[in-house]
Amino acid sequence: MNSLRIEQDQNGIVHLVLDRQGASANLMDEQFAADLAQVVAQLQQMTYCGIIVRSAKSTFFAGGDLGKIAEVTTETGQPFFAMVESIKASMRALETGGKPVVACINGAALGGGWEVALACHHRIAFKHKSVKVGLPEVTLGLLPGGGGIARTVRLFGLKAAMPLLTEGKQFGVEKALKAGLLHELADTEPAMLAQATAFIQANEQVTQPWDMKGYRLPGGNPGSPKMAQMLAVAPAMLKLQTKGVLPAPEAILSAMVEGAQVDFDTACRIESRYFVSLVTGQVAKNLINTFWFQLNDIKAGASRPDGIAATTVTKVGVLGAGMMGAGIAYAAASRGIEVVLKDVSLDCAKKGKGYSETLLAKQLQRGRITADQQREILARIHPSEQVADLGGCELVIEAVFEQRQLKARVTQEAERHLPREAVFASNTSTLPITGLAKASERPSQFIGLHFFSPVDKMPLVEIICGEQTDSATLARAYDFVLQLGKTPIVVNDSRGFFTSRVFGTFTNEGIAMLGEGVSAAAIENAAFLCGFPVGPLAVSDEVSLTLMEKIRNQTIADLADEGIIQPPKAGDATIDRMIELERPGKLAGQGFYDYPPESKKRLWSGLEAQFYRAEAQLPLTEIKDRLLFIMAIETARCYDEQVLTSSRDANIGSIFGIGYPAWTGGALQFINQYGLGRFVARADELAERYGDRFLVPDSLRARADANQQY
Ligand code: NAD
Incomplete structure (x- = not known):
């Protein structure tokens, strides 16, 4: 025996x-x-x-x-x-x-x-x-x-x-x-x-x-x-x-x-x-592969460079005490790390600390922590308006407004007060890291740490390596994310990195269908039935259509500087129309949905008059496939371009960061389980009907021909 x-x-x-x-x-x-x-x-x-x-x-x-x-x-x-x-x-x-x-x-x-x-x-x-x-x-x-x-x-x-x-x-x-x-x-x-x-x-x-x-x-x-x-x-x-x-x-x-x-x-x-x-059945295989084997590999440091001793952070600086900065401060302090939370004024910084106060009060009320723990965590967050207070921080994360010049300025100000070996991280969601690192005196120690909102609930952090980021910096960032109890994926620099880029295809596809005249309820329902946590229209309202428009304009301008003309995306005209109609999203109280103060949100009744066309209706499977396929194809492109370097990070990142349905095992596992040959054939069909955005990269075709999975 x-x-x-x-x-x-x-x-x-x-x-x-x-x-x-x-x-x-x-x-x-x-x-x-x-x-x-x-x-x-x-x-x-x-x-x-x-x-x-x-x-x-x-x-x-x-x-x-x-x-x-x-x-x-x-x-x-x-x-x-x-x-x-x-x-x-x-x-x-x-x-x-x-x-x-x-x-x-x-x-x-x-x-x-x-x-x-x-x-x-x-x-x-x-x-x-x-x-x-x-x-x-x-x-x-x-x-x-x-x-x-x-x-x-x-x-x-x-x-x-x-x-x-x-x-x-x-x-x-x-x-x-x-x-x-x-x-x-x-x-x-x-x-x-x-x-x-x-x-x-x-x-x-x-x-x-x-x-x-x-x-x-x-x-x-x-x-x-x-x-x-x-x-x-x-x-x-x-x-x-x-x-x-x-x-x-x-x-x-x-x-x-x-x-x-x-x-x-x-x-x-x-x-x-x-x-x-x-x-x-296939679903158990997907879930075991991703949630057991791939997740455990990540926790064991699969994407962390070898041969670099493990590190722990004892003091972190957070620049910007807004929504993200306040959340990051909470995440670090609750894991025993001292936090300097800096904003433009002490009042702003204290307001950011207030976020932790509210979260902890709720936890105390629910019996999840003791009063002593509450006091200890709060005592670790030091609100400040003085950049000099960053002295001694092993890591600084900037979460100021999404403006390149401002980010450059706070980087330079902070670096003057930091120890020589400190890592500087940006929580930007859209600006390429290599460009931001140009403001730094030590670009090899500059990295992207992309947290998701709300930080206390979202388990993923996307680590973005700029062209000059060195292995030691990556290792330290990786260790820090694990220290927070979160799951790191490591990607290479690209516009929108991996998660924002693929997420953008989801919202764009949903909005594009609306623009074609497909019923809004059918789109949202199809997403729900696929297993997405939120429909593309609801989530666009959360992000805000004006922010989407701003990011689009910024991208067009940046690419124009590089001599690239970006063609309009399928959903752009509908976004513009909604902004014209003064329905930019949830924050404004109206977008694709209405947000009555006393009841649940509901789809705006005016959408029908604006966009609906009876002859444009699609079968449920077609809507579902458009959402699942467009994200999987963009993920395959990220893999092809080496923005992603492992299917593990692709699968975990797509589920934990941007809500790709868990039953699929992740965006690349979805392609595996669909069968690569069948996937390519179906994508070609969708490309024929809806445009080249559904064309798969050549590397995926080659994989299908070679019968090789991701
Ligand atoms: P926010 O507007 O809520 O907060 C920004 C904070 O930065 C404000 O409190 C502002 O006073 C402060 N600030 C401005 N100038 C400063 C300076 N010189 N020094 C210190 N603080 C300064 O913004 P946010 O939503 O928290 O986003 C912050 C960053 O995180 C952005 O780069 C954004 O792209 C990124 N991000 C946002 C999300 C999200 O869902 N909101 C998700 C991931 C990443």
Whole structure:
């Protein structure tokens, strides 16, 4: 046996020790299935008074082997099903053996690990912040296929089990105890074993509640009037969240409800069937690839230059205490970094600090932080109007108005007071970094750190290397972003970098369709049904059409300086018309939408008279494809031009930064899963109908011909 072993102690208790050889964590796979079956057979020959399930690793059990799960195809679905069923049969044998089985949870028990614990009669966890329990499978497009659905439903009832299973929440030990997931906590690991021994000695025979005579499902069976009422609306509620593009929550709900109407073993088999259908589907593969492998690579420093020692920032300067500067100051201070928040006047700077005060007050009210933590974080933010206060900052981030001359001036002023090795970063969203770096005395230490709004919620930071940015500066910027708990992607300089450039194609395409006469509601709805968080018209209102016009004019002027004539974009005329109509967006109280003070925003009724043409209506799939394709094609262009240097950064950046639908696995993964040949053919079709912006770069055609994915 290679994944676990059994030992018997002096009290006659069997210890089932999870201890995968040659690996840092315990995994649920074929080896585990075979070993567990062998243990069950061995136990039948032994005399013992109970079982303690414990881990010899620092975590309890890591769950399924995601690398292998991602490889399962419809052809290998059947053996995978058999393996899952075998693990469940062994766990069931332990659970129904009559003797008490106790889980001693010393570290994270998530997914498959928590399913092992759920099959135990009694669960004790070590009281430590590293111990987390829960079933996060849904976040990777999967479901808990190791009996997790059958047992959670029987333990808590359908209603209470629903958020545990469909939202994938993870619990710390205190919360898990309160929620009834755990039975006991232990102060130390030896104490945990002593408590487990005491439980076994006090309970000669134990049966799971659902195996007892007269067991009733908490909260009622699916057929009970109250439950039937809830279940009638549950699919619609779920669809509102999943928009119909995420199959896992829907499969979970089906497995829950179908499983609640049959015996335990049948429920487990139903669960396995749904599990295999998700595992063999494309969405789980996309999510595992991007949200597990690629994201972990980024956290491990995949795009960080090698051979440069890790750095931490202790004091950061933020220039400009407006919307972005205030958010960046909060993000840094809440991670223990001293912040000098500088604006043109002390009042402006203090106003910027006020943003943190408001956020922290809310967190205190919700019990997320203590009053001491609130005080400490605020004490780290030093509002200032004096540039000399930047002395000693290892990093400065400027977030002043988007004006080249102003940015140049604040760069030069700040550099006079900074240590020689300090990094200077710009949070510009549109101005190329190489140009801004010209104002700097040390352009090799100049870099772009593009945060997204609102900074406290948005997980991504786009790091932009200018032509002269050196590796040490990139490494320091990368470390800083990780220090903030955010996700860095690294791109090379380009107008709009990666994210703003691709985002611009989304808004332009939506507005272009409106200009062609397509119904505004159909455009917004199609975006929603694709899985975009906001429609292109709503998000354009948020950005403001005047800002879009300003950026366009700036780009035209800049390119003209380089001798390039930029042709108008498909949405430009519609933007101009809206500005003429004095409907520039949300800030002005009216744009594509109306913003009544007392109710939700709604599409402006005048759009129909302005733009709608009955003969211009498009099928839903056409609108969806135009949005998904235009962004994917622009991403492929960024890759082609080496603005992007990895599909990893493209996928993560497109989902985390600009809302490309998560089910796709990201903008380049969307092309992979569509099939490169099919993608090119469909893009050509769209180009024929709507213009050359849908033409894919030659490198993508070549990849398709060579059958090579991104
Ligand atoms: P903002 O207008 O809210 O704030 C700008 C702040 O800079 C103001 O408080 C202003 O008083 C201050 N300022 C002006 N001159 C200064 C000086 N000499 N020294 C110090 N402070 C000075 O702007 P914002 O939305 O926070 O944007 C700031 C930067 O971030 C811009 O470059 C913008 O392109 C970029 N950005 C904005 C967003 C966004 O969603 N708003 C997103 C990413 C990046």
